[in-house]
Amino acid sequence: MGGGVVGVTTAYELQRDGHEVVLVEKNAAVALETSWGNAGMIAPGHSFVWSSPKAPMILLKSLIMKDQALRFRPSADPRLWSWSMRFLAECTEEKARVNTLRKHRLATYSQQILHETLAAEPLDYDRNTRGVLYFHRDQAALERGVAHMQILADDGQRIEVLDRAGVLALEPSLASAGDKIAGGIYCPTDETGDCNKFTSGLAAICRERGVQFRTSEEITAIEAAGDEVLGVRTRKESLKADLYVLALGCQSPILARSLGESLPIYPIKGYSLTIPVGNHQAAPTIGSVDESNLVAISRFGDRVRVTATAEFAGYDTSHEPGDFSFMKGVAQDLYPDGADYDRAEMWAGLRPMTPTNLPIFGRKKHRNLWYNTGHGHIGWTMSHGSARITADLIAGRTPALPMDGLAA
Ligand SMILES: Cc1cc2nc3c(=O)[nH]c(=O)nc-3n(C[C@H](O)[C@H](O)[C@H](O)COP(=O)(O)OP(=O)(O)OC[C@H]3O[C@@H](n4cnc5c(N)ncnc54)[C@H](O)[C@@H]3O)c2cc1C
Numbered sequence: 001m002g003g004g005v006v007g008v009t010t011a012y013e014l015q016r017d018g019h020e021v022v023l024v025e026k027n028a029a030v031a032l033e034t035s036w037g038n039a040g041m042i043a044p045g046h047s048f049v050w051s052s053p054k055a056p057m058i059l060l061k062s063l064i065m066k067d068q069a070l071r072f073r074p075s076a077d078p079r080l081w082s083w084s085m086r087f088l089a090e091c092t093e094e095k096a097r098v099n100t101l102r103k104h105r106l107a108t109y110s111q112q113i114l115h116e117t118l119a120a121e122p123l124d125y126d127r128n129t130r131g132v133l134y135f136h137r138d139q140a141a142l143e144r145g146v147a148h149m150q151i152l153a154d155d156g157q158r159i160e161v162l163d164r165a166g167v168l169a170l171e172p173s174l175a176s177a178g179d180k181i182a183g184g185i186y187c188p189t190d191e192t193g194d195c196n197k198f199t200s201g202l203a204a205i206c207r208e209r210g211v212q213f214r215t216s217e218e219i220t221a222i223e224a225a226g227d228e229v230l231g232v233r234t235r236k237e238s239l240k241a242d243l244y245v246l247a248l249g250c251q252s253p254i255l256a257r258s259l260g261e262s263l264p265i266y267p268i269k270g271y272s273l274t275i276p277v278g279n280h281q282a283a284p285t286i287g288s289v290d291e292s293n294l295v296a297i298s299r300f301g302d303r304v305r306v307t308a309t310a311e312f313a314g315y316d317t318s319h320e321p322g323d324f325s326f327m328k329g330v331a332q333d334l335y336p337d338g339a340d341y342d343r344a345e346m347w348a349g350l351r352p353m354t355p356t357n358l359p360i361f362g363r364k365k366h367r368n369l370w371y372n373t374g375h376g377h378i379g380w381t382m383s384h385g386s387a388r389i390t391a392d393l394i395a396g397r398t399p400a401l402p403m404d405g406l407a408a
Pocket of ligand 1: 001002003004005006007024025026027030031032033034035036037038039040041042043217218219220247248249250251269270271272307308349350351352373374375376377378379380381382
């Protein structure tokens with residue numbers, strides 16, 4: 001259930017294991033929701049959980065100050081309040097450390113599985129393996145960033161600390177904004193690529209191998225009796241299978257609720273711009289994150305992707321030009337001759353966030369229903385490993401990664 005990057009990678013792994021797979025997706029094609037417009041970073045170096053000791057103050061500030069990278073809009077939605085309470089409970093120093101390490105291990109493992117897939121399959125998705133640069137605009141923030149990064153470095157993440165000259169040597173396209181940058185942390189093993197292209201390409205490979213894609217079929221209910229799921233009802237028909245995998249991104253808790261299950265997933269909205277490079281000479285050449293403004297910039301072939309903002313807006317994916325002015329201004333300031341900014345395509349999508357920022361795997365009360373959902377802000381990064389883990393669990397194999405803190 002679900003044809004985002006999580007559903008499609010899961011279908012791929014299950015097909016490899018010899019299952020007959022049917023994937024049900026409400027849109028006309030795969031990866032048209034959150035997996036369409038993300039920043040494209042495969043970024044174990046970006047594994048820090050959002051539920052950190054700093055988060056409560058950031059949330060509070062966002063209530064009174066406008067134009068924050070984080071926008072918390074209180075609403076009457078009881079699910080927002082129960083999710084927020086659980087999120088705040090994760091914001092201790094110790095829980096943030098444990099959750100970050102679990103996430104880093106899953107992200108690193110997932111990148112390894114991605115590399116296995118790429119060695120086996122011809123996939124073209126504007127991949128860029130030059131690393132990702134996390135840069136800061138002032139020295140004190142850079143030093144705090146370096147100290148903060150140590151937790152990932154101690155866990156095996158390769159990092160290089162760069163001063164301004166080092167940043168400009170790595171990314172000469174930042175030259176005109178050089179005086180605004182103090183330095184950065186470079187993760188040479190992080191990478192970028194277009195998640196929609198990857199997912200569509202992998203889906204085509206799955207289709208050739210016999211996976212059935214039932215697109216334009218919206219699931220309206222999951223039918224169950226006792227501890228068994230009996231079928232999935234769509235607007236067109238009822239589908240029956242031996243086992244079911246729920247990978248519906250932000251819609252997962254809504255369908256799970258019809259089974260009496262409560263999944264702690266809440267949508268957190270983000271925005272992106274996709275901008276043609278055109279004839280512009282000084283386009284970004286590697287993925288980067290402006291840590292002072294929380295804006296991420298990636299280069300996908302002849303396009304630049306700029307993303308920002310974490311907003312609590314329920315399931316609303318609407319957007320207007322004003323939502324993009326800040327991120328566009330940051331990109332233009334950094335790369336004035338980097339792209340055709342006037343031709344930017346606007347998009348907004350919903351991150352399926354759990355309070356721990358870790359996905360949900362395994363089974364709950366139904367013996368033939370498996371969960372692979374809640375991948376939050378680095379779900380493209382974690383999808384490949386999550387799919388392999390799900391296939392392992394279904395096959396009764398022990399996953400290569402310790403599952404503590406990850407099981408449903
Ligand atoms: C602005 C932004 C930037 C991001 N940047 C990054 C990044 O740089 N790196 C990274 O790793 N991650 C990033 N992410 C996160 C990443 O995009 C998500 O975690 C990931 O795409 C989630 O994939 P998914 O398959 O779970 O969800 P989705 O892609 O949303 O897929 C769920 C699918 O289920 C389908 N569906 C839902 N309901 C039904 C139904 N009733 N019947 C049938 N089908 C249904 C939907 O149509 C959809 O196709 C970013 C996210 C955002 C918003």
